Amino acid sequence: MSLIDWIVLCCTLIIIVGYGVFKSRGNKNIDGYLLGSKSLPWYHIGFSVMATQASAITFLSAPGLAYTSGMSFAQFYFGVPLAMIVLSITFVPIFHRMRVFTAYEYLEKRFDVKTRAFTAFLFLLQRGLSTGITIYAPSVILSSILQVNATYTTLLIGCIVIFYTVYGGTKAVSYTQLLQMGIIFIGLFLAGVMVVHLLPKDIGLVKALHIAGKSGRANAIDFSFDWNNQYTLWSGLIGGFFLQLSYFGTDQSQVGRYLTGSSIRDSRLGLLMNGLVKVPLQFLILMIGILVFAYYQYNQPPLFFNKVELKKIEQSPYQTELTKIKEDYASIFDEKQAQIDRLSAALDNDDKQTVNDVRQRLSAANEKTSTIRKELTDLMEKNDPKADTNDNNYIFLNFVTEKLPKGLIGLLIAIVFLASMGSTASALNSLASTTVVDIYKRFINDNGSDIKYLNVSRIMTFFWGVFSIIIALYASKLGNLLEAVNILGSLFYGTILGIFVVAFYLKYVQGTATFVAAILTEALVILCWKFDLMAFLWLNLVGCVFVVIIALMIQYIRNILGRPSELPNR
Template identity: 65%
Template sequence: MSTIDWIVLFFTLLIIVAYGMYKSRGIKNIEGYIVGDRQLPWYNVGLSVMATQASAITFLSAPGLAYSSGMSFAQFYFGLPLAMIVLCITFVPIFHRLRIYTAYEFLEKRFDVQTRVLTASLFLIQRGISTGITIFAPSIILSSILHLDVTYTTLMIGSVVILYTVWGGTKAVSYTQLLQMAIIIGALLTAGVMVVHLLPDNIGFLDALHIAGKTGKTNAIDWTFDLENQYTVWTGLIGGFFLQLSYFGTDQSQVGRYLTGSSVRDSRMGLLMNGLLKVPMQFCILLIGVLVFAYYQFNTPPLFFNNVEVNRIEKSAYASDYAQIIQKHESLNETKRENIKQFLAAKAQKNAQVEEAAIQALKSKNQEDIALRADLESLLKKNNPQVELNDNNYIFLSFVTNTFPIGLIGLLIAVIFLASMGATASAINSLASTTVVDIYKRFINKKGSDRGYLNASRVFTFLWGIIALLVALFASQLGNLLEAVNILGSLFYGTILGIFLVAFYLKSIGGKAVFWAAILSEIVVFIIWKTDIMAYLWLNLVGCITVISISFLFQLLSRRSKISTI
């Protein structure tokens, strides 16, 4: 990066952090630290909810996912608006009326303490791991830019985020996220315009989409009902609905965002704002990845996008073999550009036969390129047996740093940092608040002072930050980070959601029945996941239904047992 890019990056981050610290001054108790004194307006709630979900993983992995496999991931969010409506009707008014700090306090009031602890523990496990993945994502940026091992950059990023979160609490996180989302949305629009601008002079936005569509990259909608297909309309509407309902309704990292609302109306408005904006926002992020693919039809892309591994093999005993593969790759891409020219000329002349022939030739060359990629992967594996071959997370980063003008590179990288700071800070804050309220305050120190609980919150924030940082050091083995986070959530969210739905709607079921049903549900979900018999989004539905049905059965058997005893 240039000096100007570093200046843009540094001052953007400095302004955000300084603003958050300024807004969080004067915190005296856990009411201010955990729920921001419940005084935030609806637009702040809405942007905070969006920023918590839109981590650096979103801006790194989503364009790479679209580049590699198209826009089908957009269907993942189809159930989100429906989930927001259900939350506004059911969850929000109950949580506000009870004036709770965490969602799990409600479960003790409804069931018993063991159900509360079990659910809180499930949350702590999955959120602690996923927060580590969130920290790892932006460390890829520094690793690629500074040519450092990703371990060192992970430690650097994690340390900064931990210190910032320990200081600020929820109020700092929420106010900071307000500015973050404004900068992020503006930068994304700029990035989309820049990608189109970088296309050849005679190629416009629609031409780029047409080329991408012909090669199967704009496949945003799939109506087939296939349990093994990860992304279809049905997995998005059904599985995605249950995942989003559980994430926004029972995950403290999100519940904590809308508990800061000054009223039920403000919390509802914030959630509805998220439901309306999130789907088009994610669609646009994926579209940027598709446009990057179109750009590389006219320019030779890297055969492998992780610069650290490329630099490593260029200095190894396999350097000459690598050079031969790259030479074939460049020659192949020259032929692909000729195919594109033929396709565009035939399209202009409305010659469907020649147009189809050119596309088939292009697809054939793409397959040859895939074979070259496989040869390179074998070479990388020989050179470094521990190499991570999934480089989706590096695609958009590589494109930005190699093509964008000075200044804009720094801004785009700042956006990814801001997204990471917002999501990570919110997650660590929620882990600490759950630990303090549901475990420390409930069992260890029941009669502590406000100052004591505030200090405990800061201590646990620091400890959870360290745990997440340790997880981040192993996150490179998880492949595409966006999918890894959602798979992890799907292993737990269905069960947690089932517990809450029983609490809200099945008043006859008691705590003991739902407690054991939740444990059995987790066992069932993990067995299904390990056997790989269905797409991971369906695990949310399976977990939820299993908890409801088994708890109902247990309660029924318990009643019959009592009757027979009498």
């Protein structure tokens, strides 16, 4: 990066962190530290909710996902608006009326302490692991730019987030996220404009999207009903609905965001704002990936987008084999470019026959490209068995650093940092609140002073920060980070949601039945994933439905056997 980019990056980070620390000064108890004294307006909540979900993984992996496989991932978010409506009607007023710190406190009041503890454990396990992935994502950026080991950049980013989260708590998180989302919207808009500007003069936005579409990259909606297809309209609406309902309704990293609202109305408006903005925002991010794809139809893309791994093989004993692969790759690109020119002319003349012919030829050329890349990755693994052969997360990063003008590079890299900081800070805050309220305060010290709980909250924030950094150091082997974090969530969210559905709507079912049902269902979900029985989004539906069904069955059997009624521990 240039000096200007470094100045833009550093100034942006300093201003954001400094503002958050300044606005969060004066915390004296855990109500202020964990819930911001429940004083934030609706727009604050809306931006905070979006920033918590839109991690750096979104801005690194989503454009790369669109580049390699098209717009189909947008369907993943189709369930968000429906989930926001349901949450606003049901979850929000219940949590506000009960004045809870965490979502899991409600479960003890409704069921018993073991159900509360098990659900909190599932959350801590899932969120602790996924937070490590969100820390790793931006560390890839510095690692690639500075040409240093990702271990050092992971430690740097993790320590920055730990600093202001430990100091300022949820207020520091919310105030930084408010500025972060504003900068993110501006940066993404500028990135989209610049990609279009870099296209050939006779190729505008509409034509670029047409070319990408004829190359199989504009497949935004798939109406087929296939259990094994990751992204379809139905998996997004149904499986995605259950995933988003569980994430926003039972994951403390999100519940903690809207519990900071000054009223039920503010919390509801914040969630509805997220529901209205999230899908268009994701379309914009994916469209940037599509436009990058269109750009590389006229400009030869790198053979491998991860410069560090490519450099290793260039300096290895396999240089002769690599040279042959590069020659074949360039030859196929020349062939593809000729077909793209034919496609452009055919689109201008509405020549459908030529368009169909070009599509077939491009498909064949893409298969040849895939074969060549497979030869390259095999060579990489032969040279280094631990080589990272998935460069999906580097596609957008490579384009930004190589093709965009000075200043904008620093801003876009700052966006990835800000997104990571926002989601990671929310996660650490939620992990600390769940550990303190649901574990420490409930089982270890239930008569501590406000200062004692505040200090323990800071210690737990620090602990989970260190834990997440350790996980981040092993995240490079997970492939596409955006898919990895969503798969991880789907392993647990369905079960957690099922527990809350039983709690809210099936008053007939008691704690023991729900507890046993949750354990059995979680084992079933893991088995379904382990043996690849269905696409991961459907695991959310399976988890929720089976908790409900099994809990009803167990409760019915217990009633027949004459088991005594259970009273929740308060």
